[in-house]
Amino acid sequence: MDWQVCIQYPNGKQRAIRSCKNRETALKYVDxxxxxxxxxxxAYIVRPTPPVDLIGAYTNDLQIIW
Incomplete structure (x- = not known):
């Protein structure tokens, strides 16, 4: 499983600043x-990398030219 080190802002939004293959490595970055x-x-937090919606990501970027 992949893990993300994230910065969490007061409004609750999170932004990933680093990805790790191992949770212990991610926790060491936070430390x-x-x-x-x-x-x-x-706050700096560790969370599992969210799954990617490949179909949605592909169709949102797809441009159809008629």
Whole structure:
């Protein structure tokens, strides 16, 4: 399973900043970030990489020219 290190903002939005194959490696990245200090308004989290909707991604980018 793939894991993402994400930054979570106060409004709840998350943005992936790194992907890892191993959860322990992802957690080590978060630990390394926090050794530099704790940010006031964001959190760093580890989450499973969400599945990709390949059909939806493909059809949304598909352009039909008549």
């Amino acid at each position: 390394a970030i926090y050794t530099l200090g704790y940010p006031m308004h964001v």
